[in-house]
Amino acid sequence: MSSTxxxxxxxxxxxxxxxxxxxxxxxxxxxxxxxxxxxxxxxxLLGENGAGKSTLVKMIYGALQPxxxxxxxxxxxxxxxxxxxxxxxxxxxxFQHFSLFEALTVAENISxxxxxxxxxxxxxxxIATLSKDYGLPLNPHALVADLSVGERQRIEIVRCLxxxxxxxxxxxxxxxxxxxxxxxxFATLNRLTQEGCAVLYISHRLEEVKQLCHDxxxxxxxxxVAQLDPQEETASTLAQHMVGSSVHEVRRHDSHExxxxxxxxxxLKQASDTPFGVDLIDINLQVRSGEIVAIAGVxxxxxxxxxxxxxxxxxxxxxxxxxxxxxxxxxxGINGRRQLDTAFVPEERNGHGAVGDFSLTENILLSRHxxxxxxxxVHKGWAGINQAELSRxxxxxxxxxxxxxxxxxxxxxxxxxxxxxxxxxxxxxxxxPKVLVINQPTWGVDAGAAALIRQALIDLSRQGSxxxxxxxxxxxxxxxxxxxxxxxxxQLSEAHAASExxxxxxxxxxSGAHEKPTNTASEGGH
Amino acid sequence: MxxxxxxxxxxxxxxxxxxxxLAITLTVLLGGVVFAAMGQPPLTALYIYFIDPLTNxxxxxxxxxxxxxxxxIGVGLSVTFRAxxxxxxxxxxxxxxxxxxxxxxxxxxxxxxxxAFVAMLALGMxxxxxxxxxxAFLKIRFGVNxxxxxxxxxxIAQLLLDWLVxxxxxxxxxxxxxxxxxxxxxxxxxxxxxxxxxxGLIIALVTALILYWVMHRTIKGFEVRVIxxxxxxxxxxxxxxxxxxxxxxxxxxxxxGLAGIIEVAGPIGQLQPNISPNYGFTAIxxxxxxxxxxIGVIFAGLLLAISYIGGEGVQIELGISDKTAQVFQGxxxxxxxxxxxxxxxxxxxxxxxxxxx
Numbered sequence: 021m022s023s024t025x026x027x028x029x030x031x032x033x034x035x036x037x038x039x040x041x042x043x044x045x046x047x048x049x050x051x052x053x054x055x056x057x058x059x060x061x062x063x064x065l066l067g068e069n070g071a072g073k074s075t076l077v078k079m080i081y082g083a084l085q086p087x088x089x090x091x092x093x094x095x096x097x098x099x100x101x102x103x104x105x106x107x108x109x110x111x112x113x114x115f116q117h118f119s120l121f122e123a124l125t126v127a128e129n130i131s132x133x134x135x136x137x138x139x140x141x142x143x144x145x146x147i148a149t150l151s152k153d154y155g156l157p158l159n160p161h162a163l164v165a166d167l168s169v170g171e172r173q174r175i176e177i178v179r180c181l182x183x184x185x186x187x188x189x190x191x192x193x194x195x196x197x198x199x200x201x202x203x204x205x206f207a208t209l210n211r212l213t214q215e216g217c218a219v220l221y222i223s224h225r226l227e228e229v230k231q232l233c234h235d236x237x238x239x240x241x242x243x244x245v246a247q248l249d250p251q252e253e254t255a256s257t258l259a260q261h262m263v264g265s266s267v268h269e270v271r272r273h274d275s276h277e278x279x280x281x282x283x284x285x286x287x288l289k290q291a292s293d294t295p296f297g298v299d300l301i302d303i304n305l306q307v308r309s310g311e312i313v314a315i316a317g318v319x320x321x322x323x324x325x326x327x328x329x330x331x332x333x334x335x336x337x338x339x340x341x342x343x344x345x346x347x348x349x350x351x352x353g354i355n356g357r358r359q360l361d362t363a364f365v366p367e368e369r370n371g372h373g374a375v376g377d378f379s380l381t382e383n384i385l386l387s388r389h390x391x392x393x394x395x396x397x398v399h400k401g402w403a404g405i406n407q408a409e410l411s412r413x414x415x416x417x418x419x420x421x422x423x424x425x426x427x428x429x430x431x432x433x434x435x436x437x438x439x440x441x442x443x444x445x446x447x448x449x450x451x452x453p454k455v456l457v458i459n460q461p462t463w464g465v466d467a468g469a470a471a472l473i474r475q476a477l478i479d480l481s482r483q484g485s486x487x488x489x490x491x492x493x494x495x496x497x498x499x500x501x502x503x504x505x506x507x508x509x510x511q512l513s514e515a516h517a518a519s520e521x522x523x524x525x526x527x528x529x530x531s532g533a534h535e536k537p538t539n540t541a542s543e544g545g546h
Numbered sequence: 547m548x549x550x551x552x553x554x555x556x557x558x559x560x561x562x563x564x565x566x567x568l569a570i571t572l573t574v575l576l577g578g579v580v581f582a583a584m585g586q587p588p589l590t591a592l593y594i595y596f597i598d599p600l601t602n603x604x605x606x607x608x609x610x611x612x613x614x615x616x617x618x619i620g621v622g623l624s625v626t627f628r629a630x631x632x633x634x635x636x637x638x639x640x641x642x643x644x645x646x647x648x649x650x651x652x653x654x655x656x657x658x659x660x661x662a663f664v665a666m667l668a669l670g671m672x673x674x675x676x677x678x679x680x681x682a683f684l685k686i687r688f689g690v691n692x693x694x695x696x697x698x699x700x701x702i703a704q705l706l707l708d709w710l711v712x713x714x715x716x717x718x719x720x721x722x723x724x725x726x727x728x729x730x731x732x733x734x735x736x737x738x739x740x741x742x743x744x745x746g747l748i749i750a751l752v753t754a755l756i757l758y759w760v761m762h763r764t765i766k767g768f769e770v771r772v773i774x775x776x777x778x779x780x781x782x783x784x785x786x787x788x789x790x791x792x793x794x795x796x797x798x799x800x801x802x803g804l805a806g807i808i809e810v811a812g813p814i815g816q817l818q819p820n821i822s823p824n825y826g827f828t829a830i831x832x833x834x835x836x837x838x839x840x841i842g843v844i845f846a847g848l849l850l851a852i853s854y855i856g857g858e859g860v861q862i863e864l865g866i867s868d869k870t871a872q873v874f875q876g877x878x879x880x881x882x883x884x885x886x887x888x889x890x891x892x893x894x895x896x897x898x899x900x901x902x903x
Contacts, residue, residue, distance in 0.1 A: 333781045355784035364782070372778040377557070378771075386772065386783045389765055404763040 032058045033095075034187055034218045035080070035111075040089035042075050049075040051242045052089070057187060062209060062219040064229040064250060066262055067239035073222050076239070077189055080220070081113045082106040107135075112180030113189040118172050120164045127160035130179045138182060151178050154208045170201035177208070188212060189220045192320075194228060206232055226255040226531045238262060259527025278502070279309030282486035283330075283362075283455050284343040290329050290336060298322035298510040300329060301536075305505060305512060307455070307486040312477065313515055314489045314501035318530050322510040323490045324367065327459045330488070331364040332357045344455055355390035360455070363387075363448035367459040367490075369437070373444040376433025380418075380425065381410040383432050384447055388413070391451065413450060421446030422472060438469035445473050449480060456480065459490040474500055494523060508532040551891040561889045566835050566842075568888075569881035570849070576877055586864050594863050595856035595874070605859075607741045609851045611813055615640070615805035615825045617750040617847035620832035621757045621840045622798035628761070628838050629774040631794040635681065635696030636802040637826025638703035639674035643803020644810045645707055646673025648726060648817050651733035652715055658731045666733065666807055674803015675796045677703060682795035686788050692795075700826070708819045715817060726817035735812040746808040751844065753801065758840040770794075802826055823854060824872075831879045834886075850875065 037055040041048060050072045057063050067073050078084040080091065082100035090097050093109055100106050103113075120129050127144045140146075144160040151158040156174040164172060173193065180188055190209075194202040209219055209232065223229055229236060230250050238246040238261045246261045288303040300322055307313045317323060328334040330342055332354040339348040344360045354364065364387075366372045374383045389399055398413070399405040415428060423443045425435050432440060445461065461477065462470035477500060481487045490507075491497050497504060498518060505515035506529035513534040574596070578588035599605040619636045626633050633639075647670030650662055681695035712724045720727070735744045761767035773780035773790050780787065810821055832850050836842030857871025 331782075332784075353784050354782065358784075366782060368778070371776045372782055375772060375776045375779045377775055382768070385765075385768060386779060389768070390784060399765045405765060405768065 034059045036092040038090045040079060041087050042079060042084060043087045048242050053244055055237055057218045057220060059218050060213050060216045061234040062213050062221050062232055064233035064236040065220060065222045066236055071239040072242040073239055077222065081111060081189060107183055110186035112183060112185035114176045114180060114193060116191045118176055120172055120175060122165040124164060126158055126162050126164065126175055129164055129175060133179050134182065147178060150181055154211060155204060156208055185217060187218045191222045226258045255531050256524035256527045259530060260523055278311045281306045282309050282345055283307040283488060286340045286343060288329060288341040290325060292325060298325050300325055301510045303512045305515060307488050309484050309486050310481060311502040312481045312487045312489060312500050313503045314491055314497040315505050315507050316494060316497050316526050317507035319492055321507050323459060323507060327366060327490060330457050358391045361453055362455040363451055363453035365445055365448055365458040367463060369440050369444050374432045374440060378432055379429045380432055380443065381414045381429050384410050384413050387447060417443060417446040417450050438465040441465045442469055442473065449476055453485060455486050457488045461489060462496060494526060506530055508535055511535050550894050552894050554890055554892055557889050565885040565888060566882055569878060569885045572881045573874060573878045577874055584866060591860055591864060594859045596852060598859050599852050599855040605855055607743050608855050610743050610747055612851035612854045613847045614746040614750045615809055616829050616832050616850055617754055617844055618805040619802045619826055619829035620836060620843040620847050621754045622801035623829055623833040624836060624838040624840055624843050625757060625770055626794040626798040627833055629770045629790050629794050631791055632693045633678060633696050633795055633798045634693050635700045636798060636829055637822065637824060638700030639677045639799040639802035640806035640822055640826045641703040641707050642677035643670035643674035643806035644821050646670060647807030648810060651729040652726055660732060663732045666811060667804060670803045670807025671800040674806060675800040678795040678799020682791050686791055711817050711819055724819050728816045729811055733811060734815060735808055742813060744812045746812055754840040754844050761840065828875055831875055834882050
């Protein structure tokens with residue numbers, strides 16, 4: 021950690037980040053990141069989920085402290101201890117998830133977050149004029165509860181602007197906006213940069229990055245993989261950088277016989293029940309016996325909602341929205357669907373697919389208490405839980421899927437990520453289900469475990485099961501899928517044969533090329 | 547030098563059981579300080595408070611009498627808190643159970659049969675469950691915080707009881723005292739021998755054993771533990787959060803109501819404005835001190851019962867206010883919640899890095 025060199029910064033350079041590294045235990049969330057932000061420019065920070073964007077931004081905003089490396093603000097190396105210190109310097113940040121009190125007015129919310137010297141009596145006037153100046157009309161007296169998501173975001177932006185920031189960090193601002201709201205936001209950001217403010221713009225919507233940003237830094241696995249001018253790139257080349265240009269030779273399987281349709285989604289619509297969820301819009305999909313269909317897409321485009329709708333964690337009024345093995349089961353709960361010889365693996369293994377504080381046998385019970393699959397039932401009403409049967413299943417899963425744990429019946433939380441994922445997947449595959457829906461099968465899992473899980477999925481499909489894989493990993497998708505569809509903002513593209521799809525095409529679909537214009541996009545937030 | 551809390555990689559088994567003991571020790575130590583501050587010899591006072599109640603048969607019986615409602619309410623709450631449902635209004639449900647159960651002795655005084663006693667207990671449970679259903683409904687239907695509603699209903703139930711015994715249910719031959727008629731015959735709980743220990747103690751112990759079995763051996767107990775520990779995993783298992791809220795409130799409310807009717811049919815023998823020395827609130831401490839485990843609740847109930855008798859003891863022998871018992875109970879809850887931090891965290895001394903950068 022040498023901090024000796026005096027740098028000849030060009031007067032334009034506002035913030036420079038040098039060899040910034042952040043480690044959580046052994047895991048390097050950021051590895052030697054270099055970044056230069058210039059006044060008057062919008063700089064895009066691109067990358068998939070888990071690429072390390074948030075970690076980097078949190079260090080710049082003072083919410084995390086770097087393990088190594090330096091942050092240089094206007095030519096001076098310094099340590100940003102906390103967000104208050106960052107704001108003092110002139111760094112403002114608009115978070116993706118707002119922290120507003122719904123029962124208070126716009127002005128009250130802003131006042132709460134301002135340092136005392138800015139809480140003046142004319143605050144309401146200043147909010148009104150400033151917001152009008154920047155094309156962010158806001159009524160200071162309006163109750164936050166009555167405002168749309170876009171208007172709420174304006175509050176956060178105005179809150180930052182009142183402190184006259186030199187650098188504004190925006191974390192996926194358009195993820196919650198309608199196209200019209202997004203356009204208005206771009207106009208505001210352009211005006212800010214013309215005034216000499218720098219903007220660090222985090223996004224994975226490639227089209228808007230092209231439209232808005234002057235520079236781009238692309239992160240993958242915590243490292244900078246490219247720094248380029250987005251104007252000279254196409255959306256698909258950007259996508260390629262994001263997901264990794266190292267294209268594996270895709271291993272095609274034996275030609276398969278796609279049989280009857282086992283899982284069908286028919287005009288599946290579902291309004292999100294949380295303000296930051298994604299509405300599912302008219303989703304149609306068929307998965308046949310013997311095939312693997314993969315759904316690609318950037319995180320947060322409705323994958324979690326789609327999984328909940330198919331699994332029955334979230335039921336649907338429309339009986340025919342989800343049809344499993346010819347049974348319309350829109351209103352059927354998850355156990356009813358499991359009894360149709362269907363199994364589900366959610367994305368989050370700890371706290372969703374498994375309970376970390378529970379033993380492995382108890383976690384077997386978690387998803388299998390309502391199905392017997394011809395075996396001895398694992399429990400029988402009030403007569404209690406059949407521990408012997410649970411142990412038998414557990415050791416079978418551990419052997420078949422190579423689950424390594426300190427003891428046979430260890431606490432699930434003590435297993436490594438890869439072993440817990442093998443357990444969670446194995447627990448379902450052990451039933452040999454006819455239909456399997458799996459979200460992020462190998463998320464955060466080491467290569468060996470990933471290969472084992474993918475092989476198991478292929479084997480199951482070749483035995484005649486229908487498998488739906490939701491994944492953000494294009495390598496994985498090409499390795500597994502017979503057909504590929506892409507989800508973007510709650511809309512699913514048509515599924516095409518994997519052999520006919522390229523990464524470029526998928527990248528374009530990820531950024532919304534198939535989306536139909538819709539008026540319902542803004543309805544989710546209320 | 548800096549004292550920091552560091553998260554443990556895995557919850558400490560040792561601290562899980564040591565934490566309540568540590569909390570009791572700290573309570574006794576601080577209690578001694580409190581006694582000393584009041585100008586009393588701390589060791590003598592602590593002896594009278596904690597040991598004396600166990601030195602003669604009379605007070606041991608009295609401890610068991612007080613432990614019965616604490617255990618009965620505490621086991622219901624231990625299940626409820628496990629599911630992350632917060633019923634704070636057991637005191638009100640106890641009152642509601644006493645009121646509804648008392649209908650039999652007050653209006654059907656002639657109905658003397660074992661069945662009448664069973665009906666009283668059933669009505670008591672129903673009364674507690676009905677009052678507990680209100681916060682459950684409000685939480686599910688409107689998302690109202692159950693801590694507030696269940697707590698506020700306590701005062702409503704208590705004022706209702708107050709009105710009843712001063713008004714319509716007052717004993718016409720009772721010289722205008724705010725009391726109902728004295729219960730009689732099968733409307734009183736069976737006693738053991740000639741002491742004060744009654745059937746309620748057996749009911750409490752059996753209930754604790756049953757709930758222990760339910761929690762650890764049945765799918766229902768599994769459901770409670772999953773929903774309380776990881777709600778999303780609960781949804782994945784197909785368990786309904788809504789049904790769980792109902793289950794918890796009806797169970798803990800019913801048991802509190804049962805404790806209420808047992809109190810008025812047992813040690814008290816009639817309805818009066820005050821029927822409980824805050825058993826419903828103390829049972830919250832009992833549930834936590836017992837590690838939300840029905841067996842642990844039995845021991846915690848006995849300890850808290852001692853604190854009641856000890857409080858009376860120091861009042862009689864040293865002239866200290868009987869509010870001392872509440873101070874001790876408060877300290878105990880405070881320390882147990884504090885010590886529970888040590889299950890998931892360890893304390894470490896950190897030497898500050900010297901020098902400016």
